Amino acid sequence: MPAQPSQFQIKSASFTADRIGGFETRFFNIKNQIVEINIYESIYTLALTGNITVVDDKALYDEIDFQGNERLRIELVGASGDAEVIMDKTFIMTGIESENKASDKQTVYTFSLLEEHAFISSAEKLRNSYRGTISEIVSTIALSQLNKNVDASYTGGIPSIQSAIRVIIPNLNPIKAIKWLMSRATTTTGSPFFLYASIHDDNLRFGNLDTMYTQTPWNQTLPYTYNPANTNLAEGLSELEQGFTVTEIIPGQSSNLLRLVMAGNIGANQETTNLNTGQIERRHFDVLRTLKNLSTSNIIDMEKQFVYDDDFTLKDKPLALFDAMNIHSIVSTGTYGDFKSYHDEFDKSLLTKKLESNVIKNLLLKNTMSVVVPGTAFFIGKATVGDTVNLRVVNSNLEAGSSTNTDELLDKRKSGKHLILKLRHTFSGERHKVLMEVAKLERDR
Template sequence: MSGQMKRNRPDGLAEGSNEYVILSALISSARMETSVEIAALIDEFIIYEHIEKPYLTMLLQFLDQANIIQLVDFQGGEKLTLKFQQIEEIERGNEIQKEFLIDRIESVVKADERNEVVMVHCTEYHMFESSVQNISKVYTGAPSIMIQKIISSYLNKQVVIDGNDSIGDMQVIIPNLHPIEASMWLRESTLTNSGLPFFLYSTLGVENLILRDFEKMLSQPVSNIRSPYIFAPSLTNSSGVAKFYSIEEFKYEGTEDLHKLIRKGLVGAQYSFIDVNSGVPESLHFDIENLFTTLTAQNLLGGENSRYNYGPQYEVKDQKIASYNSKVITRIGTSNAFRGDYSQNFRSYQDESNGGDYNKRVNSKALKGFLAKTPLIIKVKGREFISGNNNFTLGKAIRIIFLDNDTTGDTGYAKKDLKKSGDYIIIGAKHVFNGIKATTELTCGKIASLGQEIEI
């Protein structure tokens, strides 16, 4: 209402002012002579990132007052080029531009006789480009470099590699997969020397795809160690807490399902890898406690975490559960398909030289399982993740603080909940743009918790 004074908010924006601006939203296709601009019609859009997906997805809702559905005649191959900017980035010129495929119309609801509310589902456009292509071709070298070559050649995108894989002499024939499928298939064999996995993903703030190893994520410094995200509604407006990023809401549910991991063979299990030439299996016992002991010794529990997310004291019939072969899993191992009387010998997709190398593959799967064992979703301000200045979301280490429910024995300072508090890795993000506000829901995972009180 005119004449009313807008209150200033802690982030420097006036109360009620927009936190972002849509610069353009163009719908185009080879079937259309001209593009259709719908930026002014958009009510809301939600963009999703996930550490296991090398593409973004989006839900977008707009008010159709100009026969957009009829004019475009959507057939499932239309491109939406979306360009927007966080309001504080206008002077610096940082903006985010992404291309999406409008892959389906989710719903069309009549608001009245002449207005419709349309919701469409979108997938980042390079996934569409990938889906129509097929690869049946020989590649040689490190799996990470193969991924980089495939994405560059077929999708005209760059892959930033952050980490060193342990294999440099692999040769594979891509078995009739499209480029994204082929890259994800190769990623399964992309491991560090310690057997930690790589993740291939797309993020909102950068144009390239990222291939990053888990060891880098666990050893990186915590990005917000001086200003942790904190859930403390009673303290949000108090003096002295300006350095904290406030958590608006959180979800802590569906956690600590150890039984599920046991049944997947990620706690204690026997793995057999069969040499198809000799028929002799290479067998090993996997014990999750050994893996966590190694990570602890290497200081790879993430940030200042020190209590890994597994209780080694668990026993059944006076025997530690990780010592059981709760699952017996058999895989094809060595084939020596590309070894022989040649000037160069290469390992094939499943080849390993010994049981220790096979154990790396199991370590990789187990760490992914335990990373998702204790998920935490927090809703925070979106401004930290939509600046468009090469801002990484996925894979970033952040500190999250919850206060202890028990106030007995008060020592004069706020005690931390050491179970939910800790240094987390961001594994998913949901960016919500609802017309005025921009918020982000971060899905966070960790393989360990804080072991003692920390100063905040």
């Protein structure tokens, strides 16, 4: 078998500590000691995490007296030495995950990694008052407390439907405060907003599910392909074809309707008590109405959605008409004059939006899977979480006839456009492998 080409190079990798003067004064070069690097991305987290495995044959970590506050700087480039930088990040090495003796003179360490702004967040609490739209307050906290700019271009120009509020952060660290605020932000369809970090830049990306889900897959013309019958024939493919070959599919938890029912995500009674007026608003939440709103806004196709079956009945009644849970919230209008507080809504129809946001998040998780692919194309295409990816998965349970075309053999549940929820980049030797967790709300065609 011919040797496979290198997929990346470590241009530099070094670590230091403030107590020895930092990178400007003294650092240790560990480029040639690295065994493996794992970097994790997620639309649910505001920072990259990871781990690095190194072989220590010089007692460096004893010399530096490792304490869990060291900084690691990594720069990766493409296969050729003069290629574009594909990652340039600095992490805090927060601890030792494992330590094993490889020989009498060698110890293998695995260190956990965390971006510095997440470490900063863990060390402080907010008790400040803020006024403005949710996106404005989130951007203010991110910049002032985490030194991070927020890139709102991933909203597609769709703002949060909630108007300006005034809030006092209830003694939360900056990242928890941001997540608390983000849980109130929705589009007109009830779709949630996300704030997340990417391996490709140093900003925090601000996006919503409506925009994410409707975007064109970054590999629309070159789908990642999985054919169980040809998994051992990769060496016969061209280099480009190998780069878009799925090497493994790991099914996730799927089709668990009961869990959604018990969480009140299908049908629920929702009540809101206004302490200022004494009024109690009651309304029934019906998931079918939420899905129809998504369809009306061209986010999904109702005929292809496979997260809720409206033909299913219990006791001769559609499931969505049951109240599987009572959800009660308390508001107090007028607390801040003309400004709303965290839970307030002047428009009563918006009181359901926070519930809809959680429901849509959970519907998305009803059908997930993990896919392992070569990582080269991810960096060339600048793909990341929050993007969509095109997959072609052959159904191994179907028998092909002489007149069967390729599309007829595709697994409609697993093929087509998926939203990328999480990524794990593994750099080992000269290979870059990506494990991506993906999800979708519709069958393909």
